[in-house]
Amino acid sequence: MAATSPVSRGHKGLFAGLVLPWLAAGIFILVVAMGASGEDSAIAWTDSLSPGGWMAWVLPTALFFWLVAGLLVALSILAIRYPETPRRGVLGIETTRGDRLFIALLASGFINLAWLGLALGPQWIALIVCLVVAAGIFRFV
Numbered sequence: 001m002a003a004t005s006p007v008s009r010g011h012k013g014l015f016a017g018l019v020l021p022w023l024a025a026g027i028f029i030l031v032v033a034m035g036a037s038g039e040d041s042a043i044a045w046t047d048s049l050s051p052g053g054w055m056a057w058v059l060p061t062a063l064f065f066w067l068v069a070g071l072l073v074a075l076s077i078l079a080i081r082y083p084e085t086p087r088r089g090v091l092g093i094e095t096t097r098g099d100r101l102f103i104a105l106l107a108s109g110f111i112n113l114a115w116l117g118l119a120l121g122p123q124w125i126a127l128i129v130c131l132v133v134a135a136g137i138f139r140f141v
Contacts, residue, residue, distance in 0.1 A: 014080065018073045026066055033059045071101060089141040100141055104134035 036047050049057040086094035108130040115126035
């Protein structure tokens, strides 16, 4: 009997159930951001997406949470297609992909706070530092 991929064994609906809502949320964020920008052709990055709302949702905040949701969707799909066993890295504890994502997000938060607090330069450089640290965490932790 030939081996079949998990997608051909009935996971197509599950993948669609994960990816399509994530894409729909991204389109919604884009439409709301363009509507909040008003008559200008450029997106206003610091204007509230919900004027008068209880929380100051701005486009970068919405994109951050959308990307984190995308990472969770990607990790869910990886867990379905390629189940893993926990591994022991340099920290000496067993970690899974989700654990490493959590550690990388925590590290990124602290790196960005330190970057802002110490005024080390443009914030996009901190993003590059965070990506390098996250790659290291996923490889060695």
